Ligand SMILES: Nc1ncnc2c1ncn2[C@@H]1O[C@H](COP(=O)(O)OP(=O)(O)OP(=O)(O)O)[C@@H](O)[C@H]1O
C-alpha cells in the first residue's frame with residue numbers, strides 16, 4: 001500500500017494508506033489523529049478517492065472539522081453510508097455529529113462652570129492628540145510586522161476602498177477646486193487690470209493651485225466625505241465588538257482594517273489632487289478669458305513658462321501626506337469609539353474636526369519649513 | 376478533583392472601569408464543565424468575561440488559563456479558545472461563508488477547496504446550509520447566534536466562552552442553541568464558560584455556576600444551579616432562581 005505520512009515533529013500524526021481490499025475495491029486506511037493539523041495532508045492525500053471505503057479502526061481521536069473533510073472527500077455524507085467503518089466509539093460519535101442533518105429552523109449631572117468645561121475640552125483635545133500620535137507609532141510598528149507577514153494585511157480591500165473614496169469625493173473636489181481657482185483669480189483681477197498685467201493671472205493661479213489650493217481643497221473634501229465615513233464604519237465595528245472578534249481570532253485590527261484604509265487614501269488623495277489641479281487652473285482661466293480678456297494662447301504660454309514640474313510634484317507629495325493623515329486620524333478616532341451606537345456619530349464628527357485641524361496645522365508647518373529653507 | 380483538571384483559575388480578581396464592578400473574586404473552571412457565570416443585568420458578567428479572555432487588564436489579581444498562563448490576546452498567534460460575543464460580532468461586510476472561512480484561512484494550511492468544503496459542512500451541522508452567501512445583517516438573530524458559535528468553533532478549541540448565547544431568542548430557538556452547547560460539551564468534550572441570566576437555559580446546560588451580585592460586588596453562591604435553586608437559603612440566590620422572569624422547563 002502507498003503510504004503518505006504527515007511528519008511534523010511534535011504535531012499529531014496521521015498515516016494515510018491507500019490500496020485495495022480483497023474484492024479489489026479501493027480502500028483507505030487511516031491511523032492516528034484526525035485534527036485540523038493533519039487535515040491539509042489528509043485532504044491532499046485523498047484527492048480522487050471518491051468511491052473508496054475507509055477503515056477508521058486506527059484513528060485515535062477525531063475532530064469534527066477533519067472528519068467532515070474526510071466525509072466530503074469520500075462523498076459519504078449520508079448518515080447511513082457504511083463505507084466509513086471500524087471507528088471506535090468516541091470517533092463514531094463525532095462522525096454521527098458531522099453527518100447529522102438537523103431540520104432547518106427556521107440623577108442628571110449638574111453642568112460644570114464654563115471655565116471648568118473649557119479646561120476639560122482643552123484637556124480632551126490634548127489627550128486625543130496624544131492618542132493619535134501614539135497610534136501613528138503603533139502603525140509604524142505594525143508596518144514592520146506586516147512586512148514580515150504580508151498576507152495578514154487585507155490588500156484585497158484596497159482597490160474597493162480607493163474606488164469608494166475616489167467616487168465619493170470626485171465631484172465635490174473638482175467643483176471646490178474650480179471655485180477656489182475662480183475666486184483667487186477674481187480677487188486678483190482688479191489689481192492686475194489696473195497694473196496692465198492681465199496675463200499674470202495664469203502665472204499666479206498655476207502656482208497657487210498646484211502648490212496650495214488643490215491639495216488643500218482635496219484634503220478638506222476627502223476629510224468630510226471619506227474621513228467621517230471611515231471613522232463611523234470602524235466605530236460601528238468597535239461598538240458591535242466586531243473588532244474584538246478579530247482580535248480573539250488572532251487577527252490584528254490595524255493590519256486588517258487600518259492599513260487598507262490608510263493606504264487607499266494615500267493613493268487616492270494625490271490622484272484627486274491631480275484632477276483638482278486641472279479644475280482649479282480652469283477656474284483661473286475662466287476669469288482670465290472672461291474678465292481680463294487674456295487670449296487662450298497667452299494664458300497657456302504664461303502657464304507653461306511659470307509652472308515647474310517641481311511645483312506639481314511638491315503639491316502631490318503634500319497630498320500624499322494629507323491622505324496618510326486623513327486615514328490615520330479617521331481610523332484612530334473610529335477605533336477609539338467606546339459605548340453604543342450614539343457614540344459612533346460622535347466619533348465621525350470628532351474625526352472630521354481632528355482631520356481638518358491636522359491639515360491646517362500641516363499646511364502651516366509646510367509653509368514655515370518652506371520659508372525657512374527658502375523653498 | 377485533581378489539580379490537572381483546572382482549566383481556568385481566577386484568584387482575588389478585582390475588575391472595573393470607572394468604578395469597581397467585582398472585588399476579590401476567586402473561582403476555578405474544571406475540564407469538561409459547562410460553567411455558568413450568572414447574575415442580574417449589569418452585575419458585571421460580560422465585564423468578567425472580557426477579563427477572563429484578556430481583552431481588559433484586571434485592576435488586581437490574576438487569571439490563569441491552562442496552556443496559556445495569563446490570558447493576553449496576541450496577534451499572529453493561533454487562538455487557544457473560541458469566543459461568542461453578546462452581539463455575535465460577525466463581520467458585517469463579509470458573507471457567512473467568508474466569516475467562517477476567515478480563521479481557517481489564517482490559521483490552517485488548508486487550500487481553498489478544502490476550506491469551502493469544511494465551511495459548508497459546518498454550516499450544515501448547525502442547520503444553516505443554503506445561507507452561505509448571505510450577509511450577517513440578512514439573518515435572524517437566532518441564525519446569527521448559531522453562525523457565531525460555529526465561527527468560534529472553527530478551529531476546534533477545547534475551551535469556549537459564550538456571552539448570552541440564548542438572550543433575546545424565542546424559547547424554541549433558545550432550546551436549539553442549548554442543544555448545540557450540550558453537543559459541543561458532551562460529544563466533543565469542549566469546556567464551556569457561559570454568561571447568562573436565562574433560567575431555563577441555565578437549568579438545562581450549566582453543570583456548575585457562580586452567581587454575581589452587584590451590591591456586594593462579589594460571588595454570592597457557587598455550585599450546581601439545580602441544587603442552588605432548591606437548597607439555597609440566601610435570599611439573593613433564592614430571588615435569582617425564583618423571582619427572575621425566566622422560562623422554566
Ligand atoms: N467599557 C466600559 N466602560 C465603562 N463602564 C462599563 C464598560 N463596560 C461595562 N461597563 C459597566 O459595567 C457594568 C457591568 O456591565 P456588564 O456588561 O458586565 O453587565 P452584564 O452583567 O453583562 O449585564 P447584561 O446581562 O445586561 O449583559 C455596567 O454598569 C456597565 O455600565
Ligand SMILES: [Mg+2]
Nearest residue numbers: 420421422461
Ligand atoms: Mg452582558
